[in-house]
Amino acid sequence: MTAVATPDRSPRATARAWNVAGLIVTAIIALLWLVPLLWAVDTALKPEGETTKIPVTWWSDNLGFEAFRKVFTESDLVRWFLNSTVVAAGVTVLVLVTASMAAYGFARTEFRGRKVLLAVVVAGIMVPPQVLVVPLFREMLGLGLVDTYWAMILPQVAAPAMVFILKKFFDGLPRELEEAARVDGASPWRLYWQIVLPLSRPVLAAVGIFTFIFTWNNFFWPFLAVSDPDLMTIPVGLATVQSSYGLRYAQIMASAVLGGLPLLVAYVFFQRDIIRSVAHTGLSGT
Amino acid sequence: MATITTQAPAAVPVTEARPALWRRVPTGVLFTLPFLLFYAAFLIWPTISAFGLSFFNESLTGTRGELVGLRNWTEMLGDAAMWSALGNTLYFTVLSTPPLVLLGLVMALLTNRVMPLRWLWRLSFFMPFLLPASVMSLIWLWLYQPGFGLLNGALTSLGISEVGWLSDPSLAMISVVIATLWWTVGFNFLLYLAALQQIPEQLYEAASIDGAGWWQRLWSITLPMLGRTTGLVIVLQLLASLRLFDQAYLIYQGSGGPAFSARPVLEYVYDTAFTSFRFGYASAISSFFFVLIVVVSVTQLKLFPSRREDER
Numbered sequence: 219m220t221a222v223a224t225p226d227r228s229p230r231a232t233a234r235a236w237n238v239a240g241l242i243v244t245a246i247i248a249l250l251w252l253v254p255l256l257w258a259v260d261t262a263l264k265p266e267g268e269t270t271k272i273p274v275t276w277w278s279d280n281l282g283f284e285a286f287r288k289v290f291t292e293s294d295l296v297r298w299f300l301n302s303t304v305v306a307a308g309v310t311v312l313v314l315v316t317a318s319m320a321a322y323g324f325a326r327t328e329f330r331g332r333k334v335l336l337a338v339v340v341a342g343i344m345v346p347p348q349v350l351v352v353p354l355f356r357e358m359l360g361l362g363l364v365d366t367y368w369a370m371i372l373p374q375v376a377a378p379a380m381v382f383i384l385k386k387f388f389d390g391l392p393r394e395l396e397e398a399a400r401v402d403g404a405s406p407w408r409l410y411w412q413i414v415l416p417l418s419r420p421v422l423a424a425v426g427i428f429t430f431i432f433t434w435n436n437f438f439w440p441f442l443a444v445s446d447p448d449l450m451t452i453p454v455g456l457a458t459v460q461s462s463y464g465l466r467y468a469q470i471m472a473s474a475v476l477g478g479l480p481l482l483v484a485y486v487f488f489q490r491d492i493i494r495s496v497a498h499t500g501l502s503g504t
Numbered sequence: 505m506a507t508i509t510t511q512a513p514a515a516v517p518v519t520e521a522r523p524a525l526w527r528r529v530p531t532g533v534l535f536t537l538p539f540l541l542f543y544a545a546f547l548i549w550p551t552i553s554a555f556g557l558s559f560f561n562e563s564l565t566g567t568r569g570e571l572v573g574l575r576n577w578t579e580m581l582g583d584a585a586m587w588s589a590l591g592n593t594l595y596f597t598v599l600s601t602p603p604l605v606l607l608g609l610v611m612a613l614l615t616n617r618v619m620p621l622r623w624l625w626r627l628s629f630f631m632p633f634l635l636p637a638s639v640m641s642l643i644w645l646w647l648y649q650p651g652f653g654l655l656n657g658a659l660t661s662l663g664i665s666e667v668g669w670l671s672d673p674s675l676a677m678i679s680v681v682i683a684t685l686w687w688t689v690g691f692n693f694l695l696y697l698a699a700l701q702q703i704p705e706q707l708y709e710a711a712s713i714d715g716a717g718w719w720q721r722l723w724s725i726t727l728p729m730l731g732r733t734t735g736l737v738i739v740l741q742l743l744a745s746l747r748l749f750d751q752a753y754l755i756y757q758g759s760g761g762p763a764f765s766a767r768p769v770l771e772y773v774y775d776t777a778f779t780s781f782r783f784g785y786a787s788a789i790s791s792f793f794f795v796l797i798v799v800v801s802v803t804q805l806k807l808f809p810s811r812r813e814d815e816r
Contacts, residue, residue, distance in 0.1 A: 248628040274657025316539040323535030353553035456638035497698035
């Protein structure tokens, strides 16, 4: 009976079995990936005295929002959030303006040295910003910008990969519309502003979202550029939490959860755009 | 059309005889200038300056130290701490790249099929990538705690003895690898997912008609079609892993881990520059590391020449 049954199984039954197996494996990995976050939330909801219980337990009779309340009233989290917003928004706007202009210049205009400059910009994609921190810090000292928003914003605007991505997109746009407008006497600035940019909304959104996420989460450079607690961004501020809260784990986890929340909330609302932009910039960048 | 060939001096109105300076600059230069200024000030100049500084005995004060020639470089070549930090970075890269690429691929293959709750699976895989390094480090520092940490709690409840995730020098970097896998695999997952969705459906239909099963389609269509993406993901991952700093620094709170076993080379640069205040020496190390990264990048261009046509 069993020997006969095996070859008898229809392809559809096999496919069903594969689907169920795939679903189970997926669910197990997803659960493993969610557990650290759930544990952080769970810890944050416990009263301070129960976080270090042995044996480890998920349940407590006294779950509540005490730790979150303390973090909100006692820490600078709101301040850090505002700083992160200023820095990430500033960098994103400057990147969108400068990179799209440069990409248009490289894609649609002719001038002496264009090819060389483009090669220099593309080569810059290889430079890891982390190896530049020492000279960059020295430069900021020299400019008197240490401990300002500018110190965090300006260096992050030099993003050659974004110029490259935008240039590639502009290269792919049909030139007919611009030619027609040019015949009508439109200047290159109008072509850029009224024709090329409106046609490039998807790629501009991708570059903008990607830049915003990376700036928002950037740690190393803002950590060096700023030591004034009033100017710290979320990643930098949270780095000080472990030492300032000592063993108050519920509050530490509450800060961690709150610190990660803004982008997670944004993700829920802009899931499709974020996925598309990360995939797009990731695949065409570097 | 033919009129242009003779370049007749146009009848220029007197008022425009001397156009403003910015009008004589080619438009393309004006378009590229704002970016190029940022680029020159915050990327080109620091790169050159790092190499320059490496020949000076420079400290934090900002005044240029004395020229010491190659002394920083020779000191570095004999610096055991530098080599061990570089070794840590390479160890991390070798350990982290294969699982980050493979698991990203597996996650994408699993969730690219029609299945219930697909949004939930994608959300769980990708969500950690959106967390700042500090959040991720606080969470893992907490998970790795002895006794009341979740991981050791799970081990003891299974009857296995506890593991010194953060205190055992032979495990210190592996703990960083595990945390990093959790944190950033979602990025590779997304890249693979995007690539999978670009494989034409007809290929699979044709294969189904030929009676190819799921496994056969995977090996004869999916994986070959993902070849170029895999090359790209590996390169991006190698470069990202070599840049290890944030999570190692944060998980061990700047200590470098037990016996400096989890101090990557970029953290050594940081320590040298901002704890010992030796800017010149730190510049020598970062320049050396920079050369290494360029070598890796150039090698990948040679290994994956198909990408070159894109860069025209």
